[in-house]
Amino acid sequence: METFFDQLAIGASTGALYALLALALVFIFRATDIVNFAQGEMAMFNTYIGWSISRPLSFSWIPFLSIERHINILNWHPEVFGIPLFLGSESDGSTRLGYLLIVIGTVAIAFVMGGLIERLIIRPSEGKNLLNAVIVTLGIFAIVNSIANWRYGPVPQNYPAPFKGNAVDFGLFKLGQHSLFALIVGVAMMFAIYVFFQRTKLGLAVRAAALNPQASELMGINTGQMLTLGWSLAAAIGCLAGMLVAPSVAGISPNLMLGVLLYAFAAAVLGGLDSALGAVVGGLAVGIGQTMVVQYIGSEWSDIVAFGLIIGILMVKPTGIFGSPVVKKV
Amino acid sequence: MLEVKNIRAAYGPVTALHDISLSVPEGQIVTVLGANGAGKSTTLRVISGLLRPSAGTVLFEGRPIHGKPADWIVRQRICHVPEGRQIFATLTVEANLSLGAYTRRDKPGIKADLQRVFDYFPRLAERRNQVAGTLSGGEQQMLAIGRALMARPRLLLLDEPSLGLAPLVVRDIFKIIRTINEEDRVTILLIEQDAKLALSVASYGYVLETGRVVVNEPAADLARNETVRKSYLGY
Amino acid sequence: MKMTGNYRQGIERFIPSPAEAVVLATLLFFTWYLYGGTGNDVFAGLSTFIVVAIAWVLGVAIRVALNDMRWWLLVIALLLVMAPWLALNTFQIAVMTEVLVFSLLLHGLNVVTGLTGQMSLGHGALVGLSAYAVAILVDHWDWPLLPAMAAAVALTFAFGFALGIPALRLAGPYLAIATVAAALVFPLVLKLDSVQDYTGGVQGLRLHKQPQPPGFIGGFLENESIAKIPEQKKFAPEEVQVKERQKFAQATYLYFLCFGVAAIGTFAAWNLQRSRFGRAFIAVRDAEVAATSMGVNTALYKVTAFGISALYAGIAGALLYMVVAFVAPESFDLFNLSINPIAYLVIGGLAAPGGAMVGAFGYKWGPEVIKKIARTDTDFDKLQGALTGLMLIVVMTRMPQGVWGSLTRLNSFSWKALINETKAWVLSRTIAYWLAIALGVAVVIAIGAWFAPVWGVFAAGLLVVAPQDAWAGVFLWLRSLPAIGRRRAPAPGDAR
């Protein structure tokens, strides 16, 4: 019985990550009717950017700007809420960015990249035919995947994590520190997203622009900017999910998000492709289901079950649990 | 306040407006009449920036606004209540109204205006947390007008506010239109199928036919005009 | 495909049009590429020159005489027939064979995606299904090859019909997700323990006896093969030479088998598109609801489209197994299952049999060319996916009718117009603009990002191929970049 609750907790933690990526998918689908097949790869690439900036800083190639030297000479150790921004000198005398700075930097880069992709690639292909835009996301998938392979190679790399210690014992179940951290961050993010969309004016405007672009323009909303914002947010959320996934698997590799994307799709389809609540519920259900399948049936079945779930739901109830019905227009 | 001069506009290959000129003086209600497909809605779409004119100018208080994006025009406080309401069906009444005030930053002012809209349309106040798509047609029209008022417009473009409403509701709505005009000093450009009703509130009227202005006269004269009476008033 | 417009008159008719120039340049490149490997530059240069010159004279002469651009098809058909002799070695023949096989798959996908407008991202799995069906029948139940292939095609055809039924319920993106999931589950199922006896697990299955050319044909082909024996094996012992000859004869025989099937398939696809069926498919794509209300049985047509396309995919799969003589789950990764078929169909050109042929050519030869470049930088090989993706995006955003569509349209476009257009555009830019571009190029070269210019040249090449309005599109796009872009609000009535 103990293993059952352990698995339940682990499942909830992975499920939270699936839910995050599924939320990113749902955002983009709601705003543009595009299923973004490149969501996982964008997250993977941004996670790699996080990996690059987590490595020992070396700016020696820029004259007069050797950060490590400055930091060491001044013996400067800035902190935020007790979290160091820079990790102290390592044995080789190098300095690294602290986890907080890595996260902020990476998410910021992801945010900008998401917006750029929307502006430069998605928008020119928009409007003609929805098929075009979906095919374009496949193109982005191919480009990002192969550039990551080319640039970083197929070997998984260690990924920084803030908490790596022993599992925490909650009595009923035990949960690894990183999984616990992922669960907390995941839930916090979902809450933040909820607040953004339900309680802020900007969030309301993003929703309105997705619902009825023309009426939104008449309210003074720049719908183009809202779309870019939607893609940026989706990229940032995906990136955060990627940064939480990487330490909990073997490390970061170009295939990091393939599996996660699959489960996120299963989650989104289960909950309804256009429902944010559905993405969250679906993500948790799929995460827990996956750990159970691995535990009690066999790991080689877990992907097959996920695919089967996607196909089965689409055949029986394409709108998922919470989705709204599809209307065909003349 | 608003000067439209020699506007031409087209939807792809279809030219909808050939040559439209009209002017709306500050503080007045001006109405535009015309048969189906004459180009009334298209004229409003050009003014509110949803459609770019291919020729001509639109001046708002002497400054050109044609070709500017719609959201910029809204920030000049020109509000367009489009044909068919175009409310946000899955959002609540209150969310719809607060989107109307999207361009504004003054919280107390927005709150006061919300109260004012609820005073005009008490039914909206009762249903403030209801999803807008489930409102009745008349309530949706009230919501569309209320939403536009939330931007505190100086010029309000109303496209067929009586579309599909019961006569009693129409009378209410027109009473409110007059109040908005008189008490809040909102200038109104009104499109209406019910020419008699429109001419009763308006001070000036234009008649469009296939993208051209064919008659423009003060409302009182227009109501007496032989051709207008025949083709739009029906007596 | 009568030529439209009278752009070229008098002497200008004898100058290749931009489209013809593109064809000839491609020909030039590939002949050079094919013969470049001999190490005999004089031979390579001469052969290249002769091939291109013949194509030019033949093509322009026929065009001028007939005022028709069907000469392309003739030249292409001729080149395809000659391919085994043009090819330098057996490997190149094998690649060409796969081009033909793959063109069948693209014809099939075209019926579903190009004509009916249903997005299928799972056609690679149908190929795999058919290939595995042949393999299992031959390997496990000792069926002869030909009946096994027929049975596999029939099975895939039936399966395609079955696939069409869920497709009825699913609109656009939902169908894309469902098909991608169905495709990705395929290699996983192959590797399950419970079916390993049949599928051979990760090891895959091997065909031990490929069809042999019958006596007299075999003898003829073996005689023809003498020139194909590589230089270093010319003086090898007799049995090595015999083996080389047999290999050539075998490959050429398989090539012509596939050539026959592909020719029939292409002809059928071409006819299908012009038939009543084809028009009904297009009606389903362009206005499904309207088509339904006009009495078109959209459900029937959708399912039929899936069936036909599965038939093509099944034939492609069976042939693929015959040609490659090997299947394994690794051949069916995401790229081969889902992305590449649709990508190269789109690049080649949707809704045109010629587009499928062009796409198949790019699909098989693109990687080979990249491998050739990669000899100097082995990692470059990994950028194949990026090349595919880049082409896909450029085509989708700039020339949605694909390479084939652009080529056929470009033919009614004269050099003079192109030059005038370009001149007008160049002059309309400010000097500061060109300085900025030059600065950008200088920076790119200076920081040693050598691959960026390569991509740039490649993308620019694609744009040159693109028709007039694509040029205009790029300029508009470039001009719109500095402004914070805006989305054009949809027309009234189509608010979502």
Ligand SMILES: Nc1ncnc2c1ncn2[C@@H]1O[C@H](COP(=O)(O)OP(=O)(O)OP(=O)(O)O)[C@@H](O)[C@H]1O
């Ligand atoms: N989105 C569109 N695409 C193409 N043509 C359009 C579009 N909208 C309107 N038109 C055409 O433009 C012309 C003017 O249309 P408009 O909507 O302005 O008419 P209207 O005077 O408002 O008519 P009604 O009283 O029926 O609302 C019509 O001929 C119409 O067919």
Ligand SMILES: [Mg+2]
């Ligand atoms: Mg109208």
